[in-house]
Amino acid sequence: MLCLASTFSTVQAQRKANLKDTVIQLKVVSVMPNYSLTSPTMLQALSSQRRIAGSTSLVEIKADNQHLATMKDALRLQPGVIIQDMFGGNDQPRLNIRGSGIQSNPQRRGVYLLQDGIPVNFSDGSYVVGIMDAMTAQYIEVFKGANALRFGAGTLGGALNFVSRTALSDTTTSIKLEGGSYGSFGLTFTTGRRMGAWDVFAASTYNRQDGYRIYNQNRRLTASLNIGWRNKNKTLENRTFMHFTHLFFEMPGPLTLDQLMKDPKQVSAGVDLPFSMGPNILRDKPYRNVDMVRIANQTGIHLSNTSNLSAAVYYQYANDWFAFPITISIPHSYHNDVGMTLFYNYSHARIQLSSGLLGSWGWIDRRTHINKDGKASFIFAHDRLQAANLTTFVEVDYALKDRLHVVLDVHGVLNKRNSRDIFFDPSLRPWYSHMSGKYRYFYSNNSSQRRQYAAFNPRMGMIFNAVKHKDIQLFANISRSYEPPTFDELVGTEVTSNINTSPKKLFSIGLEKQTATTFEVGSKGRLRQLSWNVAYYHSWVNHEILEVKDYVRGLKRTENYPHTLHQGLEIGIQAASKPHFFGRNIGTFTLGAVYDYSRFIFKGGKYDGKYLAGIPKHYVNASLDYRHSSGFNGSVALELKPGKTPIDHTNTMFQPAYHVWNARLGYQLGKHINVYAEMKNIANRRYVSSYIVSDEIHQPAVPFPNFTAHQLTFFIPGPVRSVYAGLTWRW
Numbered sequence: 001m002l003c004l005a006s007t008f009s010t011v012q013a014q015r016k017a018n019l020k021d022t023v024i025q026l027k028v029v030s031v032m033p034n035y036s037l038t039s040p041t042m043l044q045a046l047s048s049q050r051r052i053a054g055s056t057s058l059v060e061i062k063a064d065n066q067h068l069a070t071m072k073d074a075l076r077l078q079p080g081v082i083i084q085d086m087f088g089g090n091d092q093p094r095l096n097i098r099g100s101g102i103q104s105n106p107q108r109r110g111v112y113l114l115q116d117g118i119p120v121n122f123s124d125g126s127y128v129v130g131i132m133d134a135m136t137a138q139y140i141e142v143f144k145g146a147n148a149l150r151f152g153a154g155t156l157g158g159a160l161n162f163v164s165r166t167a168l169s170d171t172t173t174s175i176k177l178e179g180g181s182y183g184s185f186g187l188t189f190t191t192g193r194r195m196g197a198w199d200v201f202a203a204s205t206y207n208r209q210d211g212y213r214i215y216n217q218n219r220r221l222t223a224s225l226n227i228g229w230r231n232k233n234k235t236l237e238n239r240t241f242m243h244f245t246h247l248f249f250e251m252p253g254p255l256t257l258d259q260l261m262k263d264p265k266q267v268s269a270g271v272d273l274p275f276s277m278g279p280n281i282l283r284d285k286p287y288r289n290v291d292m293v294r295i296a297n298q299t300g301i302h303l304s305n306t307s308n309l310s311a312a313v314y315y316q317y318a319n320d321w322f323a324f325p326i327t328i329s330i331p332h333s334y335h336n337d338v339g340m341t342l343f344y345n346y347s348h349a350r351i352q353l354s355s356g357l358l359g360s361w362g363w364i365d366r367r368t369h370i371n372k373d374g375k376a377s378f379i380f381a382h383d384r385l386q387a388a389n390l391t392t393f394v395e396v397d398y399a400l401k402d403r404l405h406v407v408l409d410v411h412g413v414l415n416k417r418n419s420r421d422i423f424f425d426p427s428l429r430p431w432y433s434h435m436s437g438k439y440r441y442f443y444s445n446n447s448s449q450r451r452q453y454a455a456f457n458p459r460m461g462m463i464f465n466a467v468k469h470k471d472i473q474l475f476a477n478i479s480r481s482y483e484p485p486t487f488d489e490l491v492g493t494e495v496t497s498n499i500n501t502s503p504k505k506l507f508s509i510g511l512e513k514q515t516a517t518t519f520e521v522g523s524k525g526r527l528r529q530l531s532w533n534v535a536y537y538h539s540w541v542n543h544e545i546l547e548v549k550d551y552v553r554g555l556k557r558t559e560n561y562p563h564t565l566h567q568g569l570e571i572g573i574q575a576a577s578k579p580h581f582f583g584r585n586i587g588t589f590t591l592g593a594v595y596d597y598s599r600f601i602f603k604g605g606k607y608d609g610k611y612l613a614g615i616p617k618h619y620v621n622a623s624l625d626y627r628h629s630s631g632f633n634g635s636v637a638l639e640l641k642p643g644k645t646p647i648d649h650t651n652t653m654f655q656p657a658y659h660v661w662n663a664r665l666g667y668q669l670g671k672h673i674n675v676y677a678e679m680k681n682i683a684n685r686r687y688v689s690s691y692i693v694s695d696e697i698h699q700p701a702v703p704f705p706n707f708t709a710h711q712l713t714f715f716i717p718g719p720v721r722s723v724y725a726g727l728t729w730r731w
Contacts, residue, residue, distance in 0.1 A: 037300025037308065038228060038239035039116060039166045042139050051352065051397055053407040053461025053475045054147035054520050055080060055535035055570060061137045064674040064728040065633060065666040067178065069186065069207055071095070074134035075160075076621045076639070077592045079533050079572030080144050085689040088719040089209050089218035090130050091249040092288070094614070094690055097144055098537060099566045099600050100157020101545075102614040102693070109486050112153035114161040116241055118296045118314050123337045123362025123387035124417060125155075126486040128290055128320070130247050133222045135188055136203040138165045144570075145518055145537065146459050146479030149411045152341070152358040152391040154457050154482045156516050156539065156566070164241065166226055167192035167199035172730050180678075180724030183210030199228045211252070212720045213265045215281055218249035235302040243294040251286040253279050253325075254692050254713040257656075261686050264717030270499060274704040278713025279325035279499060283434075285374025289321040310343040323371060326434060326502050327495045328556070330369040330376045337362040350399040358391040368493060370432045370502045378439065380429040381421070381506060383447070385487045388416040403466070407477070409459035415484045417451040419491045419508070434500040447491050447508035455482035455513065472525035479518050485511040485545055489558035495549070512543040512560045522570075529576040539566035546612075546649075548695040563603040564612060571595045587628040594621045607649050614693040616645045616655075631668035636661070647714055648694040658687035660718065674728040681721045689718030 035044050042060060049056045057078050061068070068074060072083040072093055084094040096102045101110025113120040113127050121127040134140065141161040143151070148159035171192045178186035185208050192201040208219040223244045230237035252267045256276050259266060270280030279286070296314035303309055318335040339360035346353040364385040369376035393411040400406055423429065427443040461477030489511055493503040522535030543560040574592045578585055596619045600612040611617075620640040627633040638661055644654035661683060666676035692714045699709055 036166070036168050036228075037230070037234075037237040037302060037310065038298045039138075039163065039168065039226075041169060045139065045141060045163070049141070050473065051405070051407070051463070052143075052147050052150075053405070053463045053477045054479075055144045055475075055522055055524070055533065055537075056147055057142045057533055057572065058139055059142070060139045061134055063135050063188070064174070064176065064730065065668065065676045066664060067180070067676075067678045067680075067724040067726065068134055071129065071132055071134060074137075074140060075142070076637075077572065077594050077623060078142050079594045080535065080568075080570035080596060081142060082596060082598075082616065082619055085718055086716055087216060087218065087249060087252060088212055089216075089249060090207060090220040090247060091218055091251070092129055095129055095157075096615060097142075097157035098539065098568060099541075099598070099612065099615055100155060102612075108488065110155055110483065111157040112148055112151060112155055112159035114151060114159055115243065115294070116164055116296070116298070117151065117161060118241070118298070118312055118341065119339060119358075119360065120294070120316075122316075122318070122335050122364070123339070123360045123389060124364070124385070124486045125387075125484065126488055128247065128292070128318070130220065130249065130288075131245050131290065131292055132160075132162055133205060133220070133245070134162070135205045136165060136190060136222070136224060137162045138169055139163050144535070145520070145539075146409075146411075146457065146477070146481050149393055149409050149457070149459060149479075150354055150356070150395060152356055152393060152411075152413075154391075154411055154413055154455065156481050156483060156514070156518075156541070164224065164226055165190065165192065165201055165203065166228060166239070167194050167201045168228065170201065174728060174730040176726060176728040178724060178726035181722035182212050182216075183208070184722070184724060185209070186726070197229050197231065201226050211250070212722065213252040213717070214267045215250050215285070216252045219246075220248075221246040237300045239298050241294070241296045241298070243292075245290070245292045247288070247290045247292075249288055251281075251288070253281045253286065254715055255717060256711055256713050257688070257715050258710075259713070260688060260715050260717045264686050264720060268713045273702060274707045274711070276711050276713060277499070277700060277702075277707075279327070281325075283373060284325040284371055285323065286325055287321075287323045290318060292316065292318040306348045307344070307346045309345075310341075312341045314339050321376075323374070323376070325499070326371045326432070327499050328371075329380075329493050329503055330371050332367050332369060332376065334365040335362065336364075352397040354395040354397075356391075356393050358389070360387075360389045362387045364487065366487075370430060372432055372434075377432065378430045380423070380431065380503070381447075381493065382423045383491060384420040384422055385491075386416070386418045386420075387487070390414045403464060405463040407459075407461040407463065409457075409461075409479070411455075411457040411459070413455050413457070413482065415453045417453070417484065417487065417490060419447065419449050419487060421447040421491075421508075429506075431504045432502045442504040444506040445508075447506050449490065449508050449510065451484075451490065451510065453484040453513045455480075455515065457482055466525070472523070472527065474523050476521040477519075479520070481516045481518060481539075483514045483545070485513075485558065489545055489547075492556070495556040507557045509557060509559075511545065511558060514541065514543050514545045514560070516541040516566070531574045533570070533572040535570045537566070537568055537570075541566055546695070547693070549693075561602065561607075562605055565599075565601050565603050567599045569595075569597040585629075587626055587632075590625040590627075592623045592625070595619070602649070610649055610651050611646050613646045613648050613651075616641050616643075618642050631670075632666075633668070634663070634665045636663050638662075647691045648697045650696050652697055653709065653714065655688045655691055655715070658685060658718070660685055660687065672729060672731055674730075675726070677723070677725045679721070679723050681719060684721035685718070686720075687718045688715045690716040692716075
């Protein structure tokens, strides 16, 4: 609350008159700052992040003059966030923050995804990464590791919070039309209106692409609406969020390294001895088809000058078809999740206190079908899965001095995972052989189980604001993180060693919770035209949840590895310059660069001293942007992965090094029209963007002496050269 002084004056009666003493009355006027209780502005978010004793970042979404189809497009210059392309579209890129869930295939755990501070993960902790749409976000917040405790997130990877645009921040109407290589087409519509105490914002996006590979189509349709109301004094605010997403993508699958370098557009044809062995993509037609509906209502109350209260309830429904090749099957899952959040914030003098209570409950009806020529055939497993979670936390920020703060957190959590096998007869589970074209039956024990996990996660940190520059911070913290397994790790199907037959075995595993103790130190700030975000972290991980997979021997399950070490350095810098030529400004140049160093190794056990597969040791993203006052703008960007990265925990096969250049040109015509053209992978490099993470890779037992594990398909080709262009009209 601000105090404005209004002075009621003394009037000079005559120029020569003596001045008399005058009493000045101050009229106190209450002014509420321009902020929202349900959808924080960027300034609010940045102010909140400055009170976190750890590495966080925020990226403003500017979608008008660039191709922003994927999460990687939006977050490529965020330190500590590594996103590896899978199939080049709106599919399932591998998201890695400090080694979070990177060994799961596909990667679908380890990070807490939020929309407007409300969880998007299913109640068991899993998620569909392709659901998140950056196009209609106002900004995205990145909270690494235990720095996300204020959202109730205790995972090793932390949280990503997508904050929606509202009519409080955007009352324009816009249409964006895009097109490009390989049948790419995109259409985005947004509009916002304020009507007295009410505000409404609606958005819809549609993207499709045929893809650069055979069997590579993908599409995503989203529609969102948020309606807000706040009273005249801005002390009470309510907002309803509604989201619908349809996501579909085909999975062209992995290739051998030799196949990828010769023709990255091809797909595996199955067993092609003596040249290659892998899934038969055109026969099994793997895909994912998800429809998701989310409804949330959030209320914010400004209780006093020192305290706020926020409460939310939400419901989420998903219909998820996930078709794997025949060796794994087609799980069909109906998800129903409900939840609530309650946050309280208090600030007075040297003390700031935050506390929260979060609860979520979820039910999954999962029916697992045989994949017969790409279609869902007979059901051989039927599970009712229930998850319940209760989380509470308290955070205290105490200013020892004006520039030195101590932050203490306590985070408690209780999780339940109950699975019930309701298949009608465990001795009549069908399996199918594509070679014979016949169905048979197998027996598997009832896979029901009940699991309960609990954790107490303390955290202590310090923040020092530099003496002369309050925008410069030094921070350090030590924290405890925790992650229970999802249902994908607890129950499922074993793969078969014969790639022409469906599963003949189920698994039900009692896994331990994954915990970690992390030390972090770093700095973030701004000095004139230079800004930076630097952090070093060291995590001692116990019972890390790792997927054990060997398609040669026919294994697919999850295990706890006793001890691993996650260690890394995250550096992000941005520097701006406005050079002059003959006394005239020629525009603004901005250099942004991110370097991530990751050293994740096994401590003890069968892989002692080996590197964990899936994480590049060195990773660089850089961009040089130019903007002129006339409206012309452009950029050149580099993605660089030097050195080899192991794809298996025994470190016998590796992803080769690569580098890719991208470029963009744009022009802004007045206030209403933006046009751009963008080229990705300018040199048309053939490279490995991702791969199937494996436990061990064994020599296949085939009667060809020259056939080795290098003829097995593990590698995902990166997108080839592509061109996109777009136009945005905003009024």
